[in-house]
Structure formats: structure tokens, C-alpha cells
Amino acid sequence: MGQERFADIADRFANGYADLAASASPETIKRWQEELERGFKRMTNLAQMVQHPVEPRTGQTPREEVYRKGKARLYRYASRRAHKTPLLFVPNLGISRPYIFDLLPGGSFIEHMTKQGFDFYLLDWGVFGPEDNELSFEDCVVKILPRAARKVLESSGAESLSVLGYCMGAPLSASFIASHPEIPVKNFINMAGPIDFSKVGLFGLWLDRRFFDVDRFIDTMGSLPADMVKAGFKLLRPTMDLSTNLNLWWNLWNDKYVEGFNALNKWANEYVAFPGEFFRQWVRDFYQGNKLYRGELVFGGRPVKLSSIQAPLFVVGAKEDYIAPPACVRALIDAVSSRDKDYVELPGGHISLIAGRGASTHCWPRVSSWLAERS
Amino acid sequence: MTDVSAASQQLFDLWKKQLEEGAASWARSLGQNPTPTPDPLSFWKPAMEHGLQTWARIFATTPVTPDLMGQWKQFLDQSIEAWSKALSQVMSTEAYAQAMGKALEQWVTAAAPARKQTDQALEGTLQALNIPTRAQVTGLARQLMDLEERIDRLDDGISAILRRLEGGKA
Numbered sequence: 001m002g003q004e005r006f007a008d009i010a011d012r013f014a015n016g017y018a019d020l021a022a023s024a025s026p027e028t029i030k031r032w033q034e035e036l037e038r039g040f041k042r043m044t045n046l047a048q049m050v051q052h053p054v055e056p057r058t059g060q061t062p063r064e065e066v067y068r069k070g071k072a073r074l075y076r077y078a079s080r081r082a083h084k085t086p087l088l089f090v091p092n093l094g095i096s097r098p099y100i101f102d103l104l105p106g107g108s109f110i111e112h113m114t115k116q117g118f119d120f121y122l123l124d125w126g127v128f129g130p131e132d133n134e135l136s137f138e139d140c141v142v143k144i145l146p147r148a149a150r151k152v153l154e155s156s157g158a159e160s161l162s163v164l165g166y167c168m169g170a171p172l173s174a175s176f177i178a179s180h181p182e183i184p185v186k187n188f189i190n191m192a193g194p195i196d197f198s199k200v201g202l203f204g205l206w207l208d209r210r211f212f213d214v215d216r217f218i219d220t221m222g223s224l225p226a227d228m229v230k231a232g233f234k235l236l237r238p239t240m241d242l243s244t245n246l247n248l249w250w251n252l253w254n255d256k257y258v259e260g261f262n263a264l265n266k267w268a269n270e271y272v273a274f275p276g277e278f279f280r281q282w283v284r285d286f287y288q289g290n291k292l293y294r295g296e297l298v299f300g301g302r303p304v305k306l307s308s309i310q311a312p313l314f315v316v317g318a319k320e321d322y323i324a325p326p327a328c329v330r331a332l333i334d335a336v337s338s339r340d341k342d343y344v345e346l347p348g349g350h351i352s353l354i355a356g357r358g359a360s361t362h363c364w365p366r367v368s369s370w371l372a373e374r375s
Numbered sequence: 376m377t378d379v380s381a382a383s384q385q386l387f388d389l390w391k392k393q394l395e396e397g398a399a400s401w402a403r404s405l406g407q408n409p410t411p412t413p414d415p416l417s418f419w420k421p422a423m424e425h426g427l428q429t430w431a432r433i434f435a436t437t438p439v440t441p442d443l444m445g446q447w448k449q450f451l452d453q454s455i456e457a458w459s460k461a462l463s464q465v466m467s468t469e470a471y472a473q474a475m476g477k478a479l480e481q482w483v484t485a486a487a488p489a490r491k492q493t494d495q496a497l498e499g500t501l502q503a504l505n506i507p508t509r510a511q512v513t514g515l516a517r518q519l520m521d522l523e524e525r526i527d528r529l530d531d532g533i534s535a536i537l538r539r540l541e542g543g544k545a
Contacts, residue, residue: 035444069527070520130509131516147527150534202466211469211476220487235466239459246455250448322463 041253049258056263059099061110063122067151070135071126074148076155077110082117083375085186086156088149090169093125093140094274095229100267100355101166107260109354109364116368118375121152123169133223133276137172137285140278142300145176149183160184162371166191166354167324168282171292174332177309179302187374188309188338189367191316192350194324195306196331197290201322202236207287214283224274233271236322244268264355293331306332312340314370316353316363323350342370 024032067074089110091098101122102110113120123145128135152161163185165173170193177185194200206212218224234240244265251257274282285291297304315333317326326345333343346353346362353363465471494509501508507515 031442069523129513129516131513131520134517143524143527147531154534202463205467205469205472206475208472211472213476213480217479217483220483220490237459238462238466239455243452243455243459246448246451 038253042249045252045255045258049262054262056104056259056266058104058263058266059102060105061102061108061114066121066155067148069144069147071128071132072144072148073124073126074151075122075124077114077120077122079114079119080117081119083119083372084158085160085162085375086119086121086152086158087113087162087164087371087375088121088123088152090123090145090163090165090173091125092166092168093172093278094128094224094272095168095233096272097127097267097270098122098124100264100351103263103267103355104260107263107355107357107360109359112360112364113368116372118368118371119156119158121148123148127272128223128275129273130222135275136277137175137281138299140172141175141179141304145172146180146183149176149180149185153184160186162187162189162375164189164191164367164371165193167193167350169193170329170332171195171286174306174309175292175297175299175304177311178306179299179304181308185311187314187371188311189314189316189371190329190332191363191367192318192321192324192329192353193332194286194328195335196293196328197286198293199325199328199331200287201325201328203232203323204287206232207283209288212283214280214288218276218280221276223276224279226271226273229273230269230271233323293335306335307337309336310338312374313338313342314367315341315343316367317343317345318348318350318353319345320348320352321350340374 062078063075065073066076089101091101102108105111110120110122125140149161149163153159161184163173163177165171165188170190173188174190174193174195177183177188197204207214248258248261251261285297289296291297292304292306295303295305295307313332313336315330317324317329319326321329330343330345333341344366346358346366348356348358348362352358498508498510
């Protein structure tokens with residue numbers, strides 16, 4: 001079947017529509033009119049987006065800074081504080097900015113949690129420069145997280161805290177909780193955080209020590225630049241931009257959709273570099289060595305054994321998560337000693353847990369209700 | 376209308392299955408021959424031809440509906456999804472990972488001397504102009520971070536003493 005036949009078939013297809021137009025019912029004509037109106041609206045919104053782009057107002061939930069260390073900032077969000085136990089939220093370090101968690105009013109995880117009465121603290125790791133290249137995963141676990149946790153306890157006046165790790169924030173939090181039994185962690189939540197790196201999917205294969213020499217890379221480059229982080233994530237789903245733009249075109253008539261798209265698109269294209277030593281340790285000990293899951297890590301002279309975690313645990317995986325596939329997230333359930341533990345697997349991908357309509361209906365209420373019972 | 380959607384769906388499913396099977400055999404052949412193809416056009420050509428043929432087949436058999444735009448959107452969505460699956464299959468092979476690793480290695484090998492040369496030239500120029508170099512500014516920032524760490528340790532120590540004192544009082 002070649003080009004000629006393709007043209008013939010397309011012609012026949014077009015003729016079919018010509019016949020349909022000739023014998024169109026009022027319902028069909030109405031639908032076409034609607035589509036035409038949407039087409040005009042699409043063009044108007046497209047012109048608006050190109051000529052007068054609006055800067056999305058992300059991160060609107062009121063907050064105050066309670067601690068800073070290096071580039072890291074600990075923020076406390078305003079809420080009615082109906083629950084005794086404060087919540088420390090630990091997101092990923094590098095890769096992207098944390099305003100995705102407080103994207104827009106009505107579509108913000110932080111807004112949801114504060115409305116549910118949680119005393120919510122966010123640890124923003126910051127945007128790294130060459131001066132941060134010595135910062136390692138171990139530094140985050142030994143120097144930053146324990147202090148952030150103490151500041152949460154101090155400023156809230158509580159006796160214990162809950163910790164929620166999202167994405168890379170989950171192995172960071174798990175390493176911290178496992179190596180600091182003196183910090184009173186009452187509950188632990190892992191949202192889409194990889195734990196068993198033998199099941200981590202494409203990134204695991206690409207970063208395999210047979211194909212990727214992380215030492216040579218970091219020794220030469222000093223860090224993992226933001227552009228390379230972007231390239232890695234784009235490669236993971238090469239058709240993502242195509243489907244995003246197609247969906248934008250399809251929904252361009254809808255002002256609400258366009259507003260959400262602008263905010264999410266801003267976030268999705270703002271990548272953050274990895275500090276060199278952090279990336280080296282992240283790849284070598286986690287992706288290549290799977291040392292967290294195997295219990296072979298020692299941070300600050302303390303062994304990191306997941307089996308020493310006894311706090312109630314809630315693990316949330318996403319069915320179509322390519323960054324942290326459900327199997328590698330779920331592994332935490334069997335690795336800890338907690339008696340009260342639960343796992344849910346929700347539809348969607350990695351980001352679907354924290355942004356979008358699905359997140360606010362399927363994910364956030366599950367997380368907040370599990371935590372509310374234990375806070 | 377339901378019949379039309381079901382027929383379209385059946386066709387899409389068939390097409391996706393064919394594409395996935397094609398990609399699987401493609402991935403297998405890549406696995407047997409780990410040397411990356413030098414010509415990217417010839418690498419993608421079989422897939423492009425296959426795609427074109429499939430589009431033509433879909434045009435020939437898709438029933439005509441009043442919802443032309445909706446039908447196109449459905450078709451494009453499923454095409455993109457099928458392409459995504461097919462590409463994922465290829466990218467999940469060790470041959471692909473090896474090729475990517477090699478490309479990165481070559482890039483790093485080429486980048487290292489160029490980077491060193493640029494840094495040296497820039498540093499020389501900035502020093503001649505009596506302007507702080509990147510290394511000097513970075514060094515200063517690191518000194519500040521060291522100081523911050525020392526203050527934090529003092530803070531930790533004072534907090535620990537206060538806690539002990541409060542414990543003693545109680």
C-alpha cells in the first residue's frame with residue numbers, strides 16, 4: 001500500500017463527508033455550529049496566549065518561612081490547625097519547583113490539606129547553583145531533615161510530627177526516619193516514592209552501571225544541569241509534548257482549562273539542576289546499588305534500615321507511573337516493621353497524584369482522611 | 376453512533392496490536408545487533424512506512440460520523456498512545472540504553488577539554504579585569520554555608536542543653 005492508494009482512500013473519505021453534509025439532520029448541523037463556535041474561541045484564546053501571555057499566579061496559600069539552611073527553606077502554611085500533629089511535607093530535590101503542590105486556588109494539594117485543618121510545613125529544597133555541588137544525599141538526611149523536623153516541633157509546639165514524602169522525597173524521608181529514631185515521627189506517608197530500585201523501570205535501565213558512568217559524568221560536569229534533567233524526562237515519554245499540545249488545542253475554547261494549562265505548563269518547563277554529589281550518590285547508591293532497600297546505607301555513622309521504621313505507614317502508588325512504577329513504591333510496605341500500614345494504587349501517572357482534577361478527587365481525600373484519623 | 380464507535384475502537388485496537396508487534400520485533404532485532412544504526416532516517420523508515428499504511432487503512436474503513444473533530448481527536452489520541460507504547464518498547468531495550476550511554480560518554484569526552492579551555496580563558500579575562508571569577512564567588516558562597524552549618528551546630532547544642540535543663544526542672 002503506497003502513497004497513491006492513501007490519496008484515493010482519503011478522497012473517498014472526504015466524499016463520504018460531502019454526502020453526509022448534503023443529507024445533514026438539524027442535530028448534525030447544530031453540532032457543527034457548536035464546533036465552529038469552539039473553533040473561533042480557540043483562535044481567540046490562541047491569539048491571547050501568543051500576544052498577551054498571562055503569568056499564572058501560583059503558590060497563593062499564605063505561608064511564613066520558619067527555617068532556612070543553604071538553599072532549603074521550611075515554610076509553615078496558614079490553617080485552622082484542627083489536628084494536633086503537624087505534617088512535614090518533603091518533596092523531590094532538584095528536577096522541578098515545589099509550587100506544583102500549591103498550583104492554583106481550587107487545584108492545590110497544600111490548600112486541600114490546610115482546609116482539612118493540617119498544620120502543614122513544606123520543605124522547599126531550592127534551586128541549586130555550582131556552590132551547592134558538594135551537597136550530598138547524606139547531607140540532606142543528616143543535616144537538613146533532622147533540623148527541619150525539630151523546627152516543625154518547636155514552632156508547632158507538638159510532641160510528634162507526621163512526614164509525607166513525595167517522589168524522591170520519600171526515600172529521603174525514609175532514610176531520615178530510619179536513621180533518626182530519636183525524632184518522634186508519628187505517621188509516614190509515601191506518595192509515588194521509589195524504594196526498591198530493582199523495579200524502577202526505564203530510568204533504572206538507562207542509569208545502569210554498565211551503560212552510565214556517573215563518576216565520570218559528575219567529575220566532568222560538576223552537576224547535572226537543568227537542561228539534561230529536562231532531556232531525561234522528555235525522553236521518558238517522547239510523545240508527551242505532542243499529546244499535551246493536542247489536548248491544549250482541543251480544550252483551547254475552555255478558559256478554565258487554559259488557566260490550568262498555563263500554570264501547569266509553566267511548572268512543567270521549569271527544571272532544576274541536581275547538585276553534583278547528590279546526583280552521584282542518588283545514582284550510585286539508589287539506582288545502581290539499591291542500597292536503601294537492601295539495608296546497606298550508613299548515613300552520618302548511623303545504619304539506615306527500613307525495618308527500623310515502626311510508624312503507621314500509608315503508601316500511594318500510581319498505576320501508570322513511569323518515574324516510580326507502583327511495584328517499586330509498594331516495596332516499602334513489606335520493608336518496614338509498622339503494624340498499621342496501608343497501600344493504595346490510584347489511576348494515572350506520577351503527576352496525577354498531586355495535580356489535576358483526578359488528584360483532588362481520587363488522591364488527596366484518601367491521604368487527608370488516612371492522616372486525619374491518626375493526627 | 377454506538378456501533379460506529381465500537382467499529383472504530385475495534386479498528387484502533389487491531390492497529391495498535393499490529394504496531395506493538397512490529398515494535399517488539401524491531402526491538403528484538405535491535406537487541407541482536409547492538410551497534411546503533413548510523414543513518415537516523417533508515418532507522419525510523421520502517422516505522423514511518425508502517426504508520427502511513429495504517430493511516431490509509433483506517434481512512435478506508437472508518438465509518439463517516441457527524442462528529443468529525445471528535446473522531447479525529449480520538450484517532451490522534453490513540454495514535455499517540457500507540458506510538459508512545461511502541462517507542463517505550465524500543466527504549467526499554469539494553470541496546471538502546473547502551474547506545475544512549477555511548478552517546479553521552481562521547482559527549483562528555485568532547486565536552487571536558489572544551490569546558491576546561493573556556494573556563495581557563497574566562498577566568499584569565501576576569502582576573503585581568505579585576506572582576507571576581509565564578510570559582511571565587513562559589514568559594515565565598517561555600518564559606519558562608521560552612522558558617523551557617525557552624526551556627527546550626529551551636530543552635531543544636533544550645534537547644535539540647537535547654538532541653539536537658541527543662542528535663543532537670545521537671
